[in-house]
Amino acid sequence: MxxxxxxxxxxxxxxxxxxxxxxxxxxxxxxxxxxxxxxxxxxxxxxxxxxxxxxxxxxxxxxxxxxxxxxxxxxxEPDSGPRPDAxxxxxxxxxxxxxxxxxxxxxxxxxxxxxxxxxxxxxxxxxxxxxxxxxxxxxGTNIGPSTLDQLDADITRIANDYVHTPPMPMMVEMLRVRRRVYRLLEGHQRPSDTSHLYLLAGSLSGLLANASTDLGYLDAAGEQIRASWAYAEISGHNGLRAWARGMHALIEYWSERPHRALQLAQNGLQYADSATAAVRLHNIEARIWSKIGSTADTERAIHAAADASSAAAADSLHDEVGGVFGFSDAKASYYAGATYIHLGLAEPALAATERTIELYRTGPARQRSYGAESLARVDSAAAHLINGSLDGAEAALLPVLALDEDKRIAQLEERLTGVRRRICAPAFRGVAEARALDERIEEFCGSTATRSLPPGSG
Known part of the structure; x- marks a missing residue:
């Protein structure tokens, strides 16, 4: 001492x-x-x-x-001999x-x-x-030669596994990896590695925003996506900037703030360096315009998405990591179906939703998004009801109503509520089959992924 x-x-x-x-x-x-x-x-x-x-x-x-x-x-120091700075x-x-x-x-x-x-x-x-x-x-650096490679692999695995795995276990994995990134950022590394870590933190925050949305926690999703944007700015990564703006637009759209959502989607286009990023943002914009009720603006955004799809440019997040960050033909078709439902156009909605279901059914199992496929089936049911076909709506909903509770994401309840309103229309009043279908939907909505969480999980 x-x-x-x-x-x-x-x-x-x-x-x-x-x-x-x-x-x-x-x-x-x-x-x-x-x-x-x-x-x-x-x-x-x-x-x-x-x-x-x-x-x-x-x-x-x-x-x-x-x-x-x-x-x-x-x-x-000994008295003999001068010190170096003597x-x-x-x-x-x-x-x-x-x-x-x-x-x-x-x-x-x-x-x-x-x-x-x-x-x-x-x-x-x-x-x-x-x-x-x-x-x-x-x-000196706290980043070993394989550390960033492993974290990159973790991001790719999580982003791709999420589309076919229930949200809760994936959310735990997202948080585990992000906490590791945060601990690394507290240490010392080369500036280029620091920028890479912020990109990873931003990607994981974006994934957590997506999972929070699926579980119905839009305020939490908003916090996560704002953090994702901040990390995208620090790392200077346009792919993450464009994706985060699109995700934030969707959160505002689901929060019934469509005009704010439009601003975010349109702002994101300036960072869309790849065809996938641009197509996704234009599709999000079309979907928001359809909810507002502007057919002309919806068609303009749809045409812009088609034009953007012909570009050859790619980026590391949308096209290399993919999964949640990607925007496949099946996802684009699903967005089209939702857009046409907003406009009340049954035939194009049916065509788009049927194409979505077929693309997911015949595509690689690892890329089969149960969430997007189920939502497309709900939109297909809505289109059948617009056409007056109760049988068609019931057939479309059967796979959805059989989903495991931990896969019943919050958006399904919101969309099924719209289907129930259509079932209550005068055309189906007094029809026993309509009432039975409505009761099954009500029972389904009573046991979503959010409601199945243990007490205190919120």
Missing amino acids: VGQWSGREARALREAKRMSIREFAAHLGVHERLVSKWEAGGDRVHPRPVNQAALDTCLARSDDIERTRFAALAAP GRSAAPGGYSNDAELLALIDTGAARGEGLAAISEKDLIMAAAHEASEHAGRAE
């Missing part, structure tokens, strides 16, 4: 722990200027009792290797080593007479030593 700490022992402890002044100050809970002042004062400065106690605790909690280094660094005059300039000289510069004392008392060689060498030490720390 140290009887009384001086600036010299404090510096020895910091160097023994391989910490910068900023890191050491944060570790002790003091301002970094105070640490600089201690070190500049050397043996002449003694920290206050509360800081003496903090230094005692810091040393006590150090490992054996750090204590050994501290003992060597804190030992009084020969500097402590009297005129008030410094006897690099730390003391740099502390004078930090405090602004190296001006006028103070500047005249500073040796030109001392100043140049102190600056050189500081650069060398800082560069050495900058080369």
